[in-house]
Amino acid sequence: MIVQPIKTEDGSDSLFVPELNEHYHSTKGALQESRHVFIEAGFNQIGKKVISVFEVGLGTGLNALLTLNEALQKNISVHYTSIERYPIAMNIVEKLNYAALIDERLHEAFMLLHTSDWGAETKINETFTFQKVKGDLANWQPDRMFDLIYFDAFGPDKQPEMWSEEIFSNLYQATNHNGILTTYSAKGTVRRALQAVGFSVERIPGPPGKNHMTRAVREV
Numbered sequence: 001m002i003v004q005p006i007k008t009e010d011g012s013d014s015l016f017v018p019e020l021n022e023h024y025h026s027t028k029g030a031l032q033e034s035r036h037v038f039i040e041a042g043f044n045q046i047g048k049k050v051i052s053v054f055e056v057g058l059g060t061g062l063n064a065l066l067t068l069n070e071a072l073q074k075n076i077s078v079h080y081t082s083i084e085r086y087p088i089a090m091n092i093v094e095k096l097n098y099a100a101l102i103d104e105r106l107h108e109a110f111m112l113l114h115t116s117d118w119g120a121e122t123k124i125n126e127t128f129t130f131q132k133v134k135g136d137l138a139n140w141q142p143d144r145m146f147d148l149i150y151f152d153a154f155g156p157d158k159q160p161e162m163w164s165e166e167i168f169s170n171l172y173q174a175t176n177h178n179g180i181l182t183t184y185s186a187k188g189t190v191r192r193a194l195q196a197v198g199f200s201v202e203r204i205p206g207p208p209g210k211n212h213m214t215r216a217v218r219e220v
C-alpha cells in the first residue's frame with residue numbers, strides 16, 4: 001500500500017493513502033486524536049495494574065507508543081499485541097515525529113516497536129511487552145484474552161469488511177469481563193454491529209473536530 005507523509009493540525013505527523021483517499025488519523029491532529037480515543041477513553045478507564053491490549057492496525061505505531069508512555073508513567077504492566085497487514089517502510093517510520101513530541105527519550109523504544117520481530121514477544125522496557133502479528137484481521141485467531149481493544153481500522157466507508165459482525169464477534173470472544181473496545185468511529189452501523197455481538201455500547205464525545213466516538217464494554 002502506497003502512503004504519503006502529511007502533517008496534521010496539532011503538528012504531529014500522519015500518513016495519507018491515495019488508493020483509499022483515506023488518512024491514518026484525523027487531519028485535525030493525530031496525536032490529540034490518539035490520546036483522546038485510545039488513551040483517555042480506553043487505557044485510562046481500565047483501572048488495573050496489569051493490562052493486555054489488542055490493537056487493530058499497528059500502522060505508524062502512535063497508539064503503541066502513547067500506551068507505552070502512559071504505562072511507564074503510571075507503572076502499569078502492559079502486554080500489547082498489534083496486528084498489521086500492510087507494514088509501513090522503515091524510511092517512513094524514521095521520519096515520524098511522535099517521540100519528539102511526546103518525550104524525546106522514547107525514540108529508541110519507538111524504533112524498537114517497528115524493528116522487533118513479527119510474531120515474537122519483545123520486552124521493550126520493564127513495563128511493556130510487545131507482540132506484532134503480520135496478517136489479516138479477518139483470519140486472526142486470538143491466543144489470549146484482552147482487557148482493551150483499540151479498533152483503529154480504516155473508516156467503515158473505506159474498508160467496510162473490517163467493521164463486520166463476524167470480526168466484532170471474534171473480538172468479543174477475546175475480551176475479558178469488563179473489557180473495553182474503543183474506536184474513533186461513531187457510525188450507527190458500527191454501534192449496532194457491536195451491540196449485535198454482545199457489547200454494551202456508548203456514544204461519547206470525540207476528539208477535537210469530531211462530535212462523537214464509540215466505546216463498547218463486555219459486561220458479561
Ligand SMILES: C[S@@+](CC[C@H](N)C(=O)[O-])C[C@H]1O[C@@H](n2cnc3c(N)ncnc32)[C@H](O)[C@@H]1O
Nearest residue numbers: 024057058059060084085086136137152153154
Ligand atoms: C487508520 S490506520 C491506523 C493505524 C495505526 N493505529 C496508527 O495509529 O498509525 C489503519 C491500519 O489498519 C491496517 N490494516 C488494514 N487492513 C487490515 C487488515 N485486514 N488486517 C490488519 N490490519 C489492517 C492498515 O495497514 C493501517 O495500518
